[in-house]
Amino acid sequence: MPDGEGGRLVAGPRSGPALGDLISSVALGDERAYEAFYDQSSGWVLGTVRRVLRDPAQAEEVMQEVLLEIWRSASRFDPAQGSAVSWVMTIAHRRAVDRVRSERSHANREQRAATAVIDYDDVTEAVEASLDRERVQRCLGSLTELQRECVGLAYYSGYTYREVAELLGVPAGTVKTRMRDGLIRLRDCLGVA
Amino acid sequence: MMTAEYDLHALAGPYAMDAVSDEESASFTEHLAGCEQCRDDVREMREATARLGIAAAVRPRPELREQTIRAALSTAQLAPVVSAARDSRTCLMADEKKEKPLRRLAWRIRSARPAVRISLAAAAVLAVAAAVLGGMTSSAVRQLDHSRHQEHMIAAVLNAPDKVMLTARVVTGGTATVVMSHEARAAVFTAHDLVALPSTESYEIWLMGPTGERAAGMVRPQAGGMAGPTIVSGLRPGDMIGVTVEPAGGSSRPTSVIVVVFKPGQ
Numbered sequence: 001m002p003d004g005e006g007g008r009l010v011a012g013p014r015s016g017p018a019l020g021d022l023i024s025s026v027a028l029g030d031e032r033a034y035e036a037f038y039d040q041s042s043g044w045v046l047g048t049v050r051r052v053l054r055d056p057a058q059a060e061e062v063m064q065e066v067l068l069e070i071w072r073s074a075s076r077f078d079p080a081q082g083s084a085v086s087w088v089m090t091i092a093h094r095r096a097v098d099r100v101r102s103e104r105s106h107a108n109r110e111q112r113a114a115t116a117v118i119d120y121d122d123v124t125e126a127v128e129a130s131l132d133r134e135r136v137q138r139c140l141g142s143l144t145e146l147q148r149e150c151v152g153l154a155y156y157s158g159y160t161y162r163e164v165a166e167l168l169g170v171p172a173g174t175v176k177t178r179m180r181d182g183l184i185r186l187r188d189c190l191g192v193a
Numbered sequence: 194m195m196t197a198e199y200d201l202h203a204l205a206g207p208y209a210m211d212a213v214s215d216e217e218s219a220s221f222t223e224h225l226a227g228c229e230q231c232r233d234d235v236r237e238m239r240e241a242t243a244r245l246g247i248a249a250a251v252r253p254r255p256e257l258r259e260q261t262i263r264a265a266l267s268t269a270q271l272a273p274v275v276s277a278a279r280d281s282r283t284c285l286m287a288d289e290k291k292e293k294p295l296r297r298l299a300w301r302i303r304s305a306r307p308a309v310r311i312s313l314a315a316a317a318v319l320a321v322a323a324a325v326l327g328g329m330t331s332s333a334v335r336q337l338d339h340s341r342h343q344e345h346m347i348a349a350v351l352n353a354p355d356k357v358m359l360t361a362r363v364v365t366g367g368t369a370t371v372v373m374s375h376e377a378r379a380a381v382f383t384a385h386d387l388v389a390l391p392s393t394e395s396y397e398i399w400l401m402g403p404t405g406e407r408a409a410g411m412v413r414p415q416a417g418g419m420a421g422p423t424i425v426s427g428l429r430p431g432d433m434i435g436v437t438v439e440p441a442g443g444s445s446r447p448t449s450v451i452v453v454v455f456k457p458g459q
Contacts, residue, residue, distance in 0.1 A: 027270070028359075034265060038258060046253045048246035063253065064261050071265035075272065082236045089243035097211040136248035154212035155245050161207040162214070173203070180206030180238075187241040 020077070020084035027074035034071060042067060044085075045092040052096035052158040062099055066092045093155070100158040139189035147182030150175050205231055209238035272360045272368060346424040349377040363387060363436070364452040367418050371425070371434055371455050378428050383421035387414040390438060397439040398425055399447055401454075402432045411443055412436065 017036060025033030045066050050059035069091055077087050140148055146168075153164045161179060165172040204221045207213045213221065225231050350356060353374030360370045367387040373380035382398060390396070396412040407427065414420045425434060435454040437447040 029270060031262075031266060035262060038262060042253050042258070042261070043250040044247045047249035047251045050251060051246075051249045060253070060257060064257065064264065067261050068265055068268055071270065072268055073271050075270065083240060083243070085247070086236070086239045086243040089246040090239055093242070093246060094211050132244065133248045136244050140245075151210070151245075154207065154210040155242055156249070159212065160214055161212045164212070176203045176207055178206075179210065179212065180203060180234075183206050183209060183238040183241055184234075186245075187237050190241055190244050192237070192240040192244060 018084070019088070020079055023070070023074050023077045023084050023087075026071060027077070037070070038067060041085075041088050044089065048089060048092045049096040051156045052093070052100050058099065059096075062095050063092075066095050069095070097158040135190065139186050142189055143182050143185055144178075146170070146174075147178045147185065150178040151182040151186065154179060202228075202231060205234045206238065209235045210242055272362055346377070346379050346426060347381050347422055350374045350379050350381045350424070353377045359455045361453050361455060364450070365438070367414075369436065369453045369455075373425075373428060373434070373455075375428065375430055378426065380425040380428055380434060381421070382410075382412065382423045382425050382434070383419075384412065384414070385417070385419050387412075387418040387420055389414060389418065393441050394438055395441045395443070396420070396436050396452070397443055397447070398423070399435045399437065399451075400425065400427060400429070400432045401435050402429055406435070406447055408443060408445065409434070411439075 017040075019037070019040060022033045022037040022040070026037055042063065046059060046063040049062045049066065050056060053059045053062060066088075070088060077084065081087070082090075140151075143151065149168060150161070150164055153159045153167060154161065159167065161175045162172050164170075164179075165175040168175070201221060201224045204213060204217060204224075208218065208221045211218075221231075225235065350372055353376045355376050356372050356374045358370065358372045360368060363369050363384065365388050367384055369382065369384040369387075371380045371382050387396065396414070398409040398412060399406045400409045409425045409427065410423055412420045412423060428434075433454055433456045435447070435451040437444075437449045437451055439448060
């Protein structure tokens with residue numbers, strides 16, 4: 001693994017071999033492609049999962065599950081349905097959310113609410129600053145406060161919109177539309193449509 | 194009704210972030226099937242949320258790399274879905290419908306890597322395939338008894354050190370598997386769940402090389418859509434193996450859409 005490429009971990013899909021091409025090769029059992037895929041995306045997956053789960057050991061476990069799932073189902077990636085990055089991150093986020101919800105169903109909701117943190121601007125243990133991260137932060141900053149809280153609690157903390165409504169003391173309908181509007185604004189700001 | 198519709202549309206945001214209950218997720222997924230706008234919305238929102246994830250990237254501990262890769266290599270992979278096309282013959286009759294599956298096939302062929310290495314996972318699957326092929330010698334291969342040569346060829350391929358196994362979904366239905374060896378200059382073709390064809394038609398195997406296609410045998414599915422094992426001889430480096438639907442007597446050139454294609458290792 002070329003060590004000097006750490007910066008790639010937070011780079012967008014434009015750098016390195018195209019992720020979609022790697023996934024197509026992984027679908028055919030190509031070991032080298034999988035290694036390259038790991039090098040390009042493991043940091044993204046771990047970062048996402050860890051933001052949701054918070055527990056580093058569990059996050060590593062889920063990261064491995066996600067990467068295995070991608071090895072297993074690489075043949076199901078369909079570029080017509082969205083980018084490779086989006087496919088990978090959707091799987092990662094889904095897994096993290098599944099895990100955190102099964103944990104929370106056993107936990108005290110009140111206590112969780114008290115410790116819910118919206119730290120969109122506090123990206124802990126980041127690999128290094130990058131243009132992509134700055135851009136994401138700038139775009140998050142362009143949302144209204146409520147939009148940002150709704151998006152942050154859903155994406156980074158894995159709450160459902162109903163839970164977010166409870167946590168913020170806002171009607172569920174309002175949260176739904178703030179999430180939608182927030183994501184649309186984010187999409188336009190990031191230029192990823 | 195308007196309200197219910199509107200409520201569903203508004204779920205696009207929460208849905209894109211997995212911020213819905215399982216029940217809501219199921220009903221919105223159903224709604225997506227008939228709402229192109231919603232599909233576009235969700236797709237675009239997920240492009241945005243993916244960047245939220247990327248912005249949170251952290252470097253995994255180096256030990257995890259080998260662990261993860263090793264675990265993957267010993268895990269079986271889902272077979273490729275070659276195309277969404279249901280019926281190649283319908284596609285041939287309707288030009289505008291024909292284009293899409295062909296393009297998708299072309300994409301698949303392009304994206305196929307020339308050298309498919311046998312991973313641990315593939316080796317395990319190969320052992321299963323060999324067992325299946327072996328198990329068939331008693332019944333199915335008895336019908337091939339007239340050709341001892343075939344059996345020898347099959348054994349030669351399955352025992353070749355450079356054998357490679359590939360499995361792919363057949364566009365018209367079913368799954369096909371080839372085990373190929375350049376040392377044996379041959380491949381063994383098997384398939385299951387093939388769609389039955391009218392008596393006037395048959396599946397035909399082709400070796401597709403740089404200089405054109407060579408007919409490599411007809412495949413007639415038995416009960417349950419099982420076919421083979423059939424030996425495909427005369428394999429040359431760089432050949433792809435394809436299957437088309439042809440008139441029962443066979444054709445000298447492929448005349449229909451390729452329903453499944455394999456690109457062997459070099």
